[in-house]
Amino acid sequence: MMRDAVIFYSQFDDPVAWRRALQVEVPDLAFRAHPDIGDPQAVRYALTWKPPAGFFAAFPNLALVVNLGAGVDSLVARDDLPDVPISRLQDDGMVSLMTSYVLFSVLRYARDIPALERAQRRGEWHYIHPRPLSAIKVGVLGLGELGAAAAAALAHTGLDVTGWARTQKVIAGVRCMAGPDALDEVLGENEIVVILLPLTPETHGLIGARELALTRPGAKLINAARGAVIDEAALIAALGAGHIAEATLDAFNVEPLPPAHPFWGMENVLITPHLASITVPEQAARDVAKSIRRVRLGQAPLHAVDARRGY
């Protein structure tokens, strides 16, 4: 019997690491890194991040598409998706990285670091009496795998954490709210707001001028999700007016962020180049292997995506 093959495509992820990690898990699987696709008939699985338009059409026997990341918005928005199960990556390494990014960026504000950095540039010993962490209110928008873990970790440090999602969740130590009215409340009551929402038609532009105006004066905003969840022009205005005091942004409407973009010139914005979280092949390959084994047996893959719902 011909060995079945997986086709790999990504401009960010390392094919060598993925080949090695998958060979450990599924030794009888052939690994093809684009453009060395081998026999297209043998390719039954696609492991891809933003492949070019028409990519999937080359593989008539495709039985599974695995998205190389947690956010499937760019995948489900395509009009060339084959009619096969779609699965997204879920791995502990990705969760740990996102949690570490959120902990870093929230604690940076909770511990008044931007003000201290500005004082340091002036050569000034500027003591700021620390507030107890329990007096600092943090809202986390989006309580999927990444958001739930980040919210729990923030609560574990002693911060006062409220989470918000479309549907009601239960997370130890976190006050969880759901629905549109609750969103307004969460925006209005928290000093630090963290966005970890999936990008879907419902969340596209969800944080606009109206929502930014609802936040507390001097609020700090952290976006580790997708740029399009926020209305960038509205955010630029709110930052310029000082209503939003600080922002940490990992995702943007256009990436790389264009050289002339106003964010570059804003001293109260920390820009990170979309690296809050990435897939760690050694850990993620276990789940991908399980999905491949399940599809070989005619079963549904793990972490199936509902292409209509968008996540």
Add this chain to the structure above:
Amino acid sequence: MMRDAVIFYSQFDDPVAWRRALQVEVPDLAFRAHPDIGDPQAVRYALTWKPPAGFFAAFPNLALVVNLGAGVDSLVARDDLPDVPISRLQDDGMVSLMTSYVLFSVLRYARDIPALERAQRRGEWHYIHPRPLSAIKVGVLGLGELGAAAAAALAHTGLDVTGWARTQKVIAGVRCMAGPDALDEVLGENEIVVILLPLTPETHGLIGARELALTRPGAKLINAARGAVIDEAALIAALGAGHIAEATLDAFNVEPLPPAHPFWGMENVLITPHLASITVPEQAARDVAKSIRRVRLGQAPLHAVDARRGY
């Protein structure tokens, strides 16, 4: 019977918050904030941070000195200490704040933030592929109440954590080592080194030129303990040479850090004005009240300090 009184002295801590917090815990205790000392005969307890020389001699009936902080080095070094039990503060608020400071400063390095900030100042989208947290080795020197909590929290994020103390400790998720030879090993094997040692005659200048030379090229150093644990001149040389790539410093030989100090001009040093952790009266007052009640009954206070050992 005359009400017994506590005398409060600190240039940093808030007497109003302490008065309120202690009144909740020990309603029949009189609270005197220096210089309103009232009847010195009534003062049986001192709650102080760096009171002036000769301070204690004014109170002939003193039965307890509580140090308003975790580090008792400046207290036990005095030659005017009364011969009464000495107790140091231990409170969850202080532990949470220190843990939050250490999490922030370690994750800042683990997530390559200084390099991203420099790129941002150049207006450059500089992607740095994140390493899994488990591949980043962190050493924590000092495993007292603060060090142990910080080491455990770092391990909880997924970082690879080794702890070192004078005596052997056991902390879940942390490889614990003890003794002088192990110190050299911990310095040599960890990319990020966090100092949370008490200042004692043994730790004074413990991290000198020899110890800094033992660290990995490009190591990052975080000092949230006392300035004098590090030989500052040696650290300045190691930072200048780039052997130590980055430092986060909360404590210095002279505080406030003098305007002409070389640290101010170093782009690879983050200076915070000794605020990594402070006492939170509402939480700490419970322990202080317990110690006062114990001393009233002729018992030893909580968290007694061995003045000879120094902690």
